[in-house]
Amino acid sequence: MKINEDLQVLTKHETSLGKYFRMIIIPAVDIKNGKCVRLLQGRMDEETVFSDDPAAMAKRWEDEGAEIIHVIDLDGAVEKSPQNLNSIRKIIERVVAHIQVGGGIRNEKTVGLLLDLGVRRVIIGTQAIRNPNFVKDACKAFPGRIVVGIDARNGLVAIEGWTKTTKIKAVDLAKQFEDCGVAAINFTDIHRDGMQTGPNIDETRRLAEAVSIPVVASGGVSTIEDIKNILPLKEAGVVGVITGRALYSGSLNLKEAIEIAK
Numbered sequence: 363m364k365i366n367e368d369l370q371v372l373t374k375h376e377t378s379l380g381k382y383f384r385m386i387i388i389p390a391v392d393i394k395n396g397k398c399v400r401l402l403q404g405r406m407d408e409e410t411v412f413s414d415d416p417a418a419m420a421k422r423w424e425d426e427g428a429e430i431i432h433v434i435d436l437d438g439a440v441e442k443s444p445q446n447l448n449s450i451r452k453i454i455e456r457v458v459a460h461i462q463v464g465g466g467i468r469n470e471k472t473v474g475l476l477l478d479l480g481v482r483r484v485i486i487g488t489q490a491i492r493n494p495n496f497v498k499d500a501c502k503a504f505p506g507r508i509v510v511g512i513d514a515r516n517g518l519v520a521i522e523g524w525t526k527t528t529k530i531k532a533v534d535l536a537k538q539f540e541d542c543g544v545a546a547i548n549f550t551d552i553h554r555d556g557m558q559t560g561p562n563i564d565e566t567r568r569l570a571e572a573v574s575i576p577v578v579a580s581g582g583v584s585t586i587e588d589i590k591n592i593l594p595l596k597e598a599g600v601v602g603v604i605t606g607r608a609l610y611s612g613s614l615n616l617k618e619a620i621e622i623a624k
Contacts, residue, residue: 386429386601389428390432390605393436393450399411410607412610424459426617433464434463435463435464450463461480463476473507474504477507486511491530497544510548510575518532536569536575548580578602579595579604580605584613584614593623
């Protein structure tokens with residue numbers, strides 16, 4: 363069986379053997395103005411600063427067992443081009459864990475720039491809606507390195523750093539990228555992001571069951587019980603879960619979550 367070297371889980375086509383693989387717990391490091399912050403429901407004016415040193419936060423999560431760090435350039439998402447490259451570079455220099463980066467990625471040149479910095483995977487969000495062919499071309503140019511970020515409100519895709527909501531259903535968008543080489547889909551329920559109200563199990567399952575692409579869940583994780591509730595979604599093809607505010611507030615212990623996910 364083929365092992366996904368980044369997520370270290372079986373591919374989506376083997377998820378019927380869910381009990382034989384573990385789900386990956388992925389801590390988030392969101393960067394705004396060079397600082398590690400968390401937003402409420404993606405609102406740029408609802409931020410909490412947790413550290414002036416994003417690289418130190420990434421190192422903390424790696425020391426607690428993280429194998430992948432989810433890094434979002436929040437300023438880049440709004441400005442439509444990376445704005446915190448120096449912070450991203452420092453994270454890469456500080457940790458051994460794989461880094462996946464999103465925010466402001468609008469062209470192949472930017473993808474190449476991030477990969478050259480040492481980023482393991484690049485997350486394409488807004489452009490997946492605006493220019494699906496860009497995603498498909500990037501998958502061909504950088505095999506196994508492209509993740510599609512699908513962020514939704516009430517099942518409808520949001521773009522431009524979550525500042526605009528489209529009329530496109532998340533499931534319909536995901537289906538456009540079947541068989542083009544997308545490594546994974548990061549699915550975020552915006553209403554739950556940063557709110558610690560529990561993940562949207564039903565919507566995540568619906569998306570995962572609709573495509574053959576591995577899905578990573580995001581948004582709403584608050585406690586270890588939420589991790590336990592997500593674990594059965596392995597059978598549907600959910601291979602990981604991203605968590606942020608719960609780790610920073612202390613309501614979720616990363617080491618414990620990783621152990622349970624194993």
